[in-house]
Amino acid sequence: MSTWYPYRLACPACAAPGSIALLKGIHISRLPMVKADIREGRFQVYTCPECGHRTQVEAPSVYTDFPNGQFIAVEAPNPPDLPAARRRGREVFDACFTFGPDIAATLGASIRHRLVFGVAALREKVLAWDAGLDDRVVEALKLDLLAEEGFGRKDHILRLVAVLPGLHLLFARLRPPVTADRVPHPAPEGGALPPGVPRPAAGIGATVCRGAEVEGHVTVPALRYERALQRRAHLLREHLGLSDEWVVDVYVGG
Ligand SMILES: [Zn+2]
Numbered sequence: 001m002s003t004w005y006p007y008r009l010a011c012p013a014c015a016a017p018g019s020i021a022l023l024k025g026i027h028i029s030r031l032p033m034v035k036a037d038i039r040e041g042r043f044q045v046y047t048c049p050e051c052g053h054r055t056q057v058e059a060p061s062v063y064t065d066f067p068n069g070q071f072i073a074v075e076a077p078n079p080p081d082l083p084a085a086r087r088r089g090r091e092v093f094d095a096c097f098t099f100g101p102d103i104a105a106t107l108g109a110s111i112r113h114r115l116v117f118g119v120a121a122l123r124e125k126v127l128a129w130d131a132g133l134d135d136r137v138v139e140a141l142k143l144d145l146l147a148e149e150g151f152g153r154k155d156h157i158l159r160l161v162a163v164l165p166g167l168h169l170l171f172a173r174l175r176p177p178v179t180a181d182r183v184p185h186p187a188p189e190g191g192a193l194p195p196g197v198p199r200p201a202a203g204i205g206a207t208v209c210r211g212a213e214v215e216g217h218v219t220v221p222a223l224r225y226e227r228a229l230q231r232r233a234h235l236l237r238e239h240l241g242l243s244d245e246w247v248v249d250v251y252v253g254g
Helices: 032-040 082-098 102-109 119-130 135-148 222-230 232-238
Strands: 003-010 017-024 045-047 054-058 061-065 070-075 112-117 157-164 168-174 207-210 214-220
Touching: 003 054, 017 061, 032 119, 054 119, 061 119, 070 082, 070 119, 082 102, 082 112, 112 119, 119 135, 119 157, 135 157, 135 168, 135 214, 135 222, 135 232, 157 214, 168 222, 222 232
Parallel strands: 070 112
Antiparallel strands: 003 017, 045 054, 054 207, 061 070, 157 168, 168 214
């Protein structure tokens, strides 16, 4: 069951103190309004009552939408220890399904699972899967778009922000590094994370990140996605990292 815990923070713009409610675990089947917030880009966004500055708060959690077969472990962006983050995601999944009762193991076999870093990455997985898109193909399209414009993988960041009517894809182009101003905050009140929340890197509870600066948008017509989908096997051979079982994100890893 999902519950909330208060997280105190200082506005990164004016330093006014404030508080935001964070979820421990996200079970979307129970909380459709949370899914709406994620899809609309409002999830864990703190708006300072003093100056209006909007801050994305990042915290480890687990997103599940069982009716739609989705399990997404969420970690803060730029994990200091990627293998440890992968291990945590797998452990939570195993605890839920693989080593659970038979009925859970059966359910787990039909559930897609991913590990993402940050709310923007969570949002694009949810948008893609809800629209019936293949997230590996979506990532391959990003690489195509960057190469077309002569950019490297880290020159700017593309995140899916909407699937338009007709299944055209809208990407935001964000200025990297998105989390340069990340400030570690102490763990939530009580000094410890609530039970069920995957343990983040030592000493880091939630983090605040300066809202990513949007430089512009790119639209990918549905036909281009369809063509990429037909070339899926070829694209996955070309970009081996996209076949990872857990992390399907061109911005994570080497
Ligand atoms: Zn402020």
